[in-house]
Amino acid sequence: xxxxxxxxxxxxxxxxxxxxxxxxxxxxxxxxxxxxxxxxxxxxxxxxxxxxxxxxxxxxxxxxxxxxxxxxxxxxxx
Numbered sequence: 161x162x163x164x165x166x167x168x169x170x171x172x173x174x175x176x177x178x179x180x181x182x183x184x185x186x187x188x189x190x191x192x193x194x195x196x197x198x199x200x201x202x203x204x205x206x207x208x209x210x211x212x213x214x215x216x217x218x219x220x221x222x223x224x225x226x227x228x229x230x231x232x233x234x235x236x237x238x
Contacts, residue, residue, distance in 0.1 A: 162189060 163185035171178060180188075189195040208214055 163180055163182050166185065167179045171180075186197075190197075
């Protein structure tokens with residue numbers, strides 16, 4: 161997609177005649193822009209659910225719900 165965009169849009173807009181090949185576009189992505197080609201893994205998702213701060217929040221969550229539950233019952237019984 162980068163190669164196509166450069167060849168069909170960017171270079172003509174700059175008045176430059178010529179083209180880049182796919183290899184050049186891949187090198188630009190890797191060395192100039194810092195992109196890496198990685199194989200996507202299916203079925204594995206890591207979201208930080210084992211970080212200490214997340215565990216602490218998860219353990220405190222039921223108590224937070226209890227507070228909301230009391231408010232809801234107070235409103236319903238009023």
